[in-house]
Amino acid sequence: xxxxxxxxxxxxxxxxxxxxxxxxxxxxxxxxxxxxxxxxxxxxxxxxxxxxxxxxxxxxxxxxxxxxxxxxxxxxxxxxxxxxxxxxxxxxxxxxxxxxxxxxxxxxxxxxxxxxxxxxxxxxxxxxxxxx
Amino acid sequence: xxxxxxxxxxxxxxxxxxxxxxxxxxxxxxxxxxxxxxxxxxxxxxxxxxxxxxxxxxxxxxxxxxxxxxxxxxxxxxxxxxxxxxxxxxxxxxxxxxxxxxxxxxxxxxxxxxxxxxxxxxxxxxxxxxxxxxxxxxxxxxxxxxxxx
Numbered sequence: 001x002x003x004x005x006x007x008x009x010x011x012x013x014x015x016x017x018x019x020x021x022x023x024x025x026x027x028x029x030x031x032x033x034x035x036x037x038x039x040x041x042x043x044x045x046x047x048x049x050x051x052x053x054x055x056x057x058x059x060x061x062x063x064x065x066x067x068x069x070x071x072x073x074x075x076x077x078x079x080x081x082x083x084x085x086x087x088x089x090x091x092x093x094x095x096x097x098x099x100x101x102x103x104x105x106x107x108x109x110x111x112x113x114x115x116x117x118x119x120x121x122x123x124x125x126x127x128x129x130x131x132x
Numbered sequence: 133x134x135x136x137x138x139x140x141x142x143x144x145x146x147x148x149x150x151x152x153x154x155x156x157x158x159x160x161x162x163x164x165x166x167x168x169x170x171x172x173x174x175x176x177x178x179x180x181x182x183x184x185x186x187x188x189x190x191x192x193x194x195x196x197x198x199x200x201x202x203x204x205x206x207x208x209x210x211x212x213x214x215x216x217x218x219x220x221x222x223x224x225x226x227x228x229x230x231x232x233x234x235x236x237x238x239x240x241x242x243x244x245x246x247x248x249x250x251x252x253x254x255x256x257x258x259x260x261x262x263x264x265x266x267x268x269x270x271x272x273x274x275x276x277x278x279x280x281x
Contacts, residue, residue, distance in 0.1 A: 016164075023162070030155075030162035032196030035203075035213075047214050056218035061163035061189045068167055073185055073228065080222035 004102060004109065004132050011097035014066045016115075019054050021089040027058040054087040059124045063113050066095040071130050077108065081126035091117045100127070107132055135210035135252070137244045144205050144239045144254070149198035151186060153231035159190050186229040191258055191266050198237055209241065211252060212274045219251065220271035227265040235260055242269065250274040 024038045033055055036043035044052045060081045067076065087093060093115055101110040113126040160170050165187055168175035176184045196202065206213050229235075235258045242255035253271040257264050 026162040030159040031192045032200070033192065034196075057189060057192045057221065058163065060221055061165075061187070064188045065163065065165050065167075067188070068165070072179065073169065073188065074180070076188055076225050078222070078224045079188060080220065082220050083218050086217075 004104070005099045006102050007099050009099040011066075011070060014069060014095040014097070016062045016065075016093045016095065018092045019058075019087055019089055021052060023058065024052060024054055024089065027055050027061075031055065031057060033057065049086070050088070052089060054089070056081075056083040056124065059083065059087055059093070059115055060126070062093070063095060063115060063124070063126050066097055066113060067111070067128055067130075070097075075131045077129040077131050079126065079128045081113075081124055083124050084122050085124075087115075087117070087123050093117050093123060102132075104132070133208065133210045135244060135246055135250050137246065139209050139241045139252075140244050142209075142241045144241065145199055145201070146236065146238045147198045149194040149235045149237050149258075151190075151194070151229060151231050151233045151235065155193060155197070156184075156186055156190060156231055159193055160187060163187070163189070181228065181230075183230045183232075186231065186233075188223065188225070190229070191223070191256070191268055194235055194237055194258060195239070195256055195268075195270075198235075199239060202239075206252075206272075209252070211250065211272070215277075216272045216274050218270070219273040220253075220269070222269040222271075224267045225265075226267070227260060227263065229258075229260065229265055233260050233265075235265070236262075243271075248276050 041051050096114045098112050100112045109130040109132050111128045115123040169179050239256045243253040245251040251273050256268045258266045
């Protein structure tokens with residue numbers, strides 16, 4: 001970024017789009033996470049779900065894309081996420097980011113990130129520490 | 133076997149993982165990452181990288197492709213893998229990784245909480261040439277069984 005943002009700064013909304021079953025299949029192959037709750041609807045129902053759910057790590061990867069829209073990869077110091085609700089194929093998600101703290105004395109910026117669906121349900125939250 | 137706090141500190145495995153360029157491309161495609169630094173050598177070099185770097189969540193691929201027995205080992209620890217959900221994933225970055233890097237990946241159980249819900253944290257350290265490149269903490273939860281009675 002040209003200018004280091006202050007606490008409270010709100011980043012432009014970053015839209016990911018609608019998560020499809022194909023996205024989950026591709027992520028399963030890429031990541032090697034073949035837990036069938038992500039790719040086998042029948043298994044997912046036996047596990048007590050209404051159908052397949054997205055990998056938490058796919059949602060985290062989307063948050064990583066958001067971060068790299070604004071900061072260089074080499075500035076990323078830590079990136080911690082919590083998964084709050086399941087994302088199902090067909091849901092449309094978007095990423096909200098704000099600056100939580102501008103700690104210039106320690107040379108870091110702390111960001112809060114939230115993934116929500118279009119109804120406003122929070123799917124995941126994350127905190128990233130960026131070296132400035 | 134029931135999940136026990138005695139598993140805290142247990143080293144599960146150490147395995148090598150070579151970062152294949154095509155695997156990184158497949159990962160970038162799966163997550164929809166189109167930033168030129170990951171795809172174009174010249175763009176990467178202009179941004180100060182020696183090669184197209186590896187994106188910040190790629191280590192998941194190292195874990196699952198490099199350690200296919202992870203699921204079996206979780207079961208052996210007493211985790212109900214059919215019901216587990218991913219609760220948290222925390223990364224600390226020490227070095228940028230590149231295609232061709234050979235990682236030494238070490239996985240251990242770093243925390244276990246038992247009770248109404250079982251919560252287990254796995255720590256994976258990805259080392260390159262003996263130095264940690266990324267430290268990852270993965271926390272999973274097995275929610276309470278829904279009562280139908």
